[in-house]
Amino acid sequence: MVIAWTIGVLVLLLVLVGSYQTLAAGRYTAGQWFDFVVFGLAQGGIYALIALGYTMVYGVLRMINFAHGEVFMSGAFSAFFLADALARRGFLESRPIISLLALLAFAALVSMTIAVILERIAYRPLRGAPRLVPLITAVGASFFLQYTFRGLFGSGVRVYPTVPLLEGAVFGIQVKLIVVFLGALATLGILWAFLTFTRTGLAIRAVAEDMEAAALMGVDVNRAISSTFAVGGAMAGVAGVLYALVFAQVQFFMGFLPGIKAFTSAVLGGIGNLPGAALGGLVLGLVESVGPSLFLDGLGIPAAHQLKDVIAFTILVLILIFRPTGILGERLGSRV
């Protein structure tokens, strides 16, 4: 424990020293910091949506759906073809809002289907097996999905068409970042309403609370679990389109890093806890966007943005060591 605390204090010290030096040197203008924050929030909204899929599945099954990043990728990738077709017919320009909604719905549908099939094939037959087993099938399913997409659609990067409506800026903020952030918030709201007011949502919460008791009360556990995957998958699909709007490209390997970061967000907020996942996503998005310039630059590290993924992984490790229950600190898995 002494060693762990030493590491923790050391990291904190480095962050403080780095931040102080960056700020003292005045390397960035206030406008630049503002851009970092806005970008971080948009990115964080996307992480939050993916993180909810991890956290809901964890809440119900107490397992990490390692292939969730690929569910996200499949939504973004499939929607690319729709977006491409829409752009070619000019719909993306003439009817941008309907087109965007169609993209979101399509991606959500594809991701939902894949998530449900994934659960049916790779996880359900192994329910009750030792913990290691579904984790290994999850890793397998993850690679299967990645390389299926690679085989089907090629290994190159496909460039998403731009939506003319979302280009440009309001008050110095890129419109697409605003739309992405608000879209993420709206989707979170829909999820909350779904879980609170619908019977399926009630069933999911009941199964997360106590699977056996829920089964005894007449809840169809298998259906509730399928719905959990479906809802988580749909959100990942939405996140996929939002991600593509920000970064304007898709590739078969694109699910890996956002997947891990969303998992980090879920752990950061307290896994199994819905508001926690959303909060964790936003925090991680911000830290990742601001961090490299704020404290890595100050430490004299060249090309600090190359290390932004290291920041996410370091946060993951530190959280798991010092506060495995996450920021909101609820008992593990006490709620969906």
Next chain:
Amino acid sequence: MEQAVRRALVFGLIGGFAAWHLSLVGLIEAFAGRRLIGQGVTFSYVLLLALMLTVGYLVGRRISNWTGLLGAALAGLLVGLALWVLALLVATVDLRTVFVAASPALPDILTFNRGTGAVGLAVLLLVGAAVGFLGGGLTWLPATGRRAVLTALAIAVLVGLLRDVLSPIFPAPVMGFLFTPTGGLSLPGTATVLALALAVPIARQVLANRASSHRGSLSVRALQRRRVAARVIGVVFLASFPLWAGLFLSNVSDFVGLYILMGLGLNLVLGFAGLLDLGYVAFFAIGAYSMAVLTSPELGHFTLGFWEALPIAVAMTVVSGILIGLPVLRMRGDYLAITTLGFGEIVRLLVLSDWLKPHLGGAQGVTRIARPELGPFVIDRPQEYYYLILIGCGLAWFLSVRLRDSRIGRAWMAIREDEDVAQAMGINRVTAKLLAFATGAAMGGLSGALFASLVNSVIPQSFSLLVSINVVALLVLGGIGSLPGVVVGALALVGLPELLREFQEYRLLVYGVVLVAMMIFRPAGLWPEETRVRELEEAAEEGKTRAPAEVAAVTQDGA
């Protein structure tokens, strides 16, 4: 009857879907150039036929009367139909802007070169029905007979695939008899291989039966002598391998050996102590980069020789194993997996960064790594490295066996079974886990150091997550915790893909399927460890009565 039709429809559809998947990811076309029998029968055809056979078998398995055979034929027919529909689709519509593998050559391959017209349809339906029927017929054979037939077919396919590998080993007349000059196996060659593949297991069975009836008369010493003889043959085979196998095979076996070394290392961590480490590549990378930094004159920090650098490199990985092990001591299962994966990525990203470029070479990597010298003799050919790697594997194997049967090995397995109980029994969790990480890391580091010297350069791309997944997959295939399983897994997952170049592209696709399918159908692996079999059986029993939700993920104690 109704049941048969329903099963036929379900499996026919799944089979059709699988056929579409295989075709559209490009797997079928990639193998169209691999001729297995004569000029005509390619590996693509064998894949499609195997799919029909499997579908027929699955339909027939649960239905014991003749309707099962009918259903099997129907399912096979459906697969044939699906193939024809796909062929027609690809031939008439240009799908290539979306599906990159839907090439104009695909329809011909899918219809066995009979075109997408009525002839092609008829051929596909007939072949589908016939092969599906045969698959259903397999369920009528007794289990031993079925296994013998399937093994024989698999061996024939393997021999056909490995033609290039076999040619330096067998004398020209034998090869001339077995193979046609430009294609795959000749007809008499096929017959011979099939007959041998069928005869050997049957003969072994007969011999085993006789031996067991004579067991009483066979003295202990005779049995011992037999075992010693088997060992001597094994040692002679391994020791003489590079002498007759040629450059290519030696190179492949070097890589298999490096993976066996890593597999044995991860086996200590995952197989014995039950800790899923998805960042195992970190140790491989640290071993390789230590070797590079210590010996390469390019960076100019040190210019040690190979033999001085080797122990330092291994020591570095042991230290890093402990450093990585310390913070994750309290984590279990999935948390541990994802944290170690994070560590693996951190190592790779740091190596790749401009920040450490003056010390580690950045994206260009480091070249001119030292070769091992023995007096005036410099080891620099793959055939010579083979012996070095063989010694490393032997050492790791010996260590694994001794550790497994020792007090610390039993402590690891106790932790694997139940950490809390193990601790209550007085096992020091901290030292046991750290020892597992440290020894596992040492083997990974040794593998990395040898790798760096063998290929004479290190680049960050060689140390991606895929290496970790490779090692986990080969353990899962062979059987987690089983030492012979490591060798089996490495041969199948590292050796085979190296030999089948077209396969490289689809390697990870197949790994994914292997991981999922093995866990569902054969969780103990191809060469299971005895206690693991028992444990899985018990877990299956337990799983029927216990809700899975009760296990908590991260322990809260000791904070």
